[in-house]
């Protein structure tokens with residue numbers, strides 16, 4: 001089995017995903033939000049690319065979350081801060097999420113056989129999941145505004161590290177670079193991520209706690225999966 005890394009949305013070739021499994025990563029912060037919400041008992045997460053599309057889902061059992069320029073959208077229940085998606089807030093609720101990068105990366109991965117949601121907090125579980133299926137897989141980094149982003153890259157490195165420790169898999173050179181970056185920086189991943197544009201932007205608007213939250217490793221043993229229009233455990 002082989003794991004290839006797609007470094008950002010602009011590198012996705014949708015036709016290459018046919019018959020492969022995919023782990024989509026947007027560690028800051030969409031896939032960290034999805035994993036947190038489902039772990040805390042949300043019934044499902046539906047992704048919407050546009051704000052108007054998300055608003056159409058609103059009903060008494062549905063909460064809207066997401067961001068534009070990393071800020072809460074008018075009329076929405078949550079921003080894109082995973083810390084807001086507590087058990088008290090989301091248990092039994094459907095969440096509709098629209099974000100700049102992560103929900104687009106999920107949408108562009110629809111042709112894959114299986115679509116899993118990965119982040120630092122469920123990295124080991126996500127690695128085990130792709131190994132369990134023993135099928136060629138892509139790790140898709142959402143990136144920021146379509147471009148490569150260090151935060152997703154090091155998270156991919158963590159998942160690849162966990163996968164190669166589990167099984168002797170082949171990896172492409174992007175995956176090897178991510179693996180080396182993770183291994184060289186695993187003792188202080190946040191110092192590595194400080195070099196990322198997106199880190200600096202989130203810090204500038206006061207979201208340091210979100211970054212610390214998202215870079216905790218293996219605190220959730222669940223792997224959300226997209227199936228038939230929504231993401232569930």
Ligand SMILES: O=C(O)[C@H](CS(=O)(=O)O)OP(=O)(O)O
Pocket residue numbers: 026028029030031067068069070071080099100101102103142143144145198201
């Ligand atoms: O909320 C986030 O962290 C980003 C927003 S942006 O890149 O600053 O516009 O969204 P995401 O889709 O989770 O990367």
Ligand SMILES: [Mg+2]
Pocket residue numbers: 026027028029030101102142143144198
């Ligand atoms: Mg992001």
